[in-house]
Amino acid sequence: MKQDLLGMTMDELKAFATETGEKPFRGKQLFIWINRGVRDFREMTDLPLAFRQKLEETARIGHAEILDQQIDETDGTRKFLFGFAGEAGDDAMDAAEAVFMKYKYGNTLCVSSQIGCRMGCRFCASALGGFVRDLTAGEMLSQVLMAEAAAGEPINHIVVMGMGEPFDNYENVAKFLRILHDPDGKNMSYRNMTVSTSGLIPGIRRFAKDFPQAGLAISLHRMTDAGRSSIMPVNRRYPLDGLLQAAKEYTEETGRRITFEYALIRSENDTEEDVALLKKRLRRMLCHVNLIPLNKVEETGLEGSSRQRAEAIAVELEQAGISATVRRELGGNIDGACGQLRLQRKK
Ligand code: SAH
Numbered sequence: 001m002k003q004d005l006l007g008m009t010m011d012e013l014k015a016f017a018t019e020t021g022e023k024p025f026r027g028k029q030l031f032i033w034i035n036r037g038v039r040d041f042r043e044m045t046d047l048p049l050a051f052r053q054k055l056e057e058t059a060r061i062g063h064a065e066i067l068d069q070q071i072d073e074t075d076g077t078r079k080f081l082f083g084f085a086g087e088a089g090d091d092a093m094d095a096a097e098a099v100f101m102k103y104k105y106g107n108t109l110c111v112s113s114q115i116g117c118r119m120g121c122r123f124c125a126s127a128l129g130g131f132v133r134d135l136t137a138g139e140m141l142s143q144v145l146m147a148e149a150a151a152g153e154p155i156n157h158i159v160v161m162g163m164g165e166p167f168d169n170y171e172n173v174a175k176f177l178r179i180l181h182d183p184d185g186k187n188m189s190y191r192n193m194t195v196s197t198s199g200l201i202p203g204i205r206r207f208a209k210d211f212p213q214a215g216l217a218i219s220l221h222r223m224t225d226a227g228r229s230s231i232m233p234v235n236r237r238y239p240l241d242g243l244l245q246a247a248k249e250y251t252e253e254t255g256r257r258i259t260f261e262y263a264l265i266r267s268e269n270d271t272e273e274d275v276a277l278l279k280k281r282l283r284r285m286l287c288h289v290n291l292i293p294l295n296k297v298e299e300t301g302l303e304g305s306s307r308q309r310a311e312a313i314a315v316e317l318e319q320a321g322i323s324a325t326v327r328r329e330l331g332g333n334i335d336g337a338c339g340q341l342r343l344q345r346k347k
Contacts, residue, residue, distance in 0.1 A: 007138020
């Protein structure tokens with residue numbers, strides 16, 4: 001099997017070059033080409049011909065394949081279905097999605113970190129098919145490079161909010177962020193990267209130390225343990241007190257505001273009582289609340305709150321001194337909105 005160079009760090013590629021009898025700077029050249037999205041060794045014109053030929057025989061740049069692409073013409077959102085080579089080298093392709101979104105401040109890609117998900121949140125489409133496997137750093141990087149090529153526009157921001165729980169795949173996600181950040185690669189500022197977690201506390205602690213400049217979002221959705229556990233099983237392992245404490249420590253250690261995501265489910269977590277609890281528990285925290293009227297996922301039988309109700313809750317939180325906005329919904333026409341990324345396998 002050919003060695004896959006995609007998702008290798010600069011240091012790993014330098015070591016690879018040395019092992020193949022080349023000078024380390026050849027590894028640097030490879031890193032630069034790969035991170036520009038070049039997929040063919042023949043195009044790497046500053047590498048000696050003999051080295052290029054050797055690379056073709058022994059190595060590959062293992063990009064994902066775009067199995068499907070849907071474009072929402074009204075807002076320019078594109079949803080990609082990526083196929084990743086099956087683990088056992090069989091013909092079956094693992095698939096996951098990524099969503100390209102246009103904002104005033106630049107283009108963002110919502111990246112998947114796993115195929116399927118182990119968290120089992122009751123309202124989320126990604127949980128429906130169960131867990132298949134972790135994605136590698138290269139497979140996450142490929143989503144960015146392939147989406148850029150397909151959209152014909154650069155991606156300046158990434159959010160790890162696609163399928164999967166990033167802190168259940170910490171090492172690979174961390175490596176992916178470091179490669180994006182490398183000045184010889186995409187040179188993306190950590191400030192332009194955000195990771196969203198369902199609340200794995202050890203991951204939050206680690207992330208605060210490893211990536212103090214990156215953004216962190218925590219999915220809250222309910223403010224009592226009984227309520228939260230009923231829709232997010234992860235809450236049984238990491239209940240709210242500990243989670244909010246970890247969030248507070250994150251803001252103290254990094255000096256960064258934390259984002260709390262709150263998907264509004266009609267009559268389930270959008271009542272006056274729920275809002276009162278939000279106000280009580282988030283008061284004096286360095287945070288921003290992102291309210292998202294739940295997007296419909298047929299199988300769950302849950303309904304989202306109205307836009308009007310969401311706006312009213314935002315106003316109420318603001319009045320209590322808690323920064324809050326209702327998320328602008330992109331990609332709703334193509335099932336590319338939050339929680340709608342579902343496991344899809346091409347036969
Ligand atoms: N596993 C991570 C990241 C992926 S989900 C996490 O849980 O944070 C990205 C966001 O979409 C999370 O806040 C998630 O709770 C939310 N979400 C899931 N299903 C949704 C739905 N049907 N409608 C709106 N938001 C949803």
